[in-house]
Amino acid sequence: GAGVSQSPSNKVTEKGKDVELRCDPISGHTALYWYRQRLGQGLEFLIYFQGNSAPDKSGLPSDRFSAERTGESVSTLTIQRTQQEDSAVYLCASSSTGGGNQPQHFGDGTRLSIL
């Protein structure tokens, strides 16, 4: 079956522009996660969805970041008024139930570069 799909794979934009990143999770997975990976660093948690609800938004770095999920499927991460420090790889993951023993399956990420 298909894995987690993210688009675009690469995005280059000018500082101050808004960007939308898309994630298609594995079909039937109720839990969806967004992480950010800065160059040479580990992953930092951004936001988690259970179904279409986001019970944990604690990782969003500023109010310029927002995310939504519809139809218990596709999710979009939006970054408004982008800054150079937003440059990173944004990874999406999904898991079947969100339970602690369920592994998260990752997409290949969107590499975002802010000029």
Add this chain to the structure above:
Amino acid sequence: AQSVTQLGSHVSVSEGALVLLRCNYSSSVPPYLFWYVQYPNQGLQLLLKYTSAATLVKGINGFEAEFKKSETSFHLTKPSAHMSDAAEYFCAVSDGNAGNMLTFGGGTRLMVKP
């Protein structure tokens, strides 16, 4: 709060040599532990997971890891390195609370010399 420490941001071994990647964690509750591998320009692929069953966990590609509660460690090993093992490896922990948010270590880049 949880944290993960991976000792050694870069590890270099010769082909055929033992691979040992270190991971120590802190967690206020019995954790779930994971190792992921990341190849260039790709996402993370699950190698193995510990979820409170056997303390020695076998994963894909000949990797295994041992959960040692007394040492709060979950080191990753492979008896004989292959060139194809060159990649970045991440250890992650979850406390199993609602959402299962993963906390990752900083990663270890494994280089394999011919």
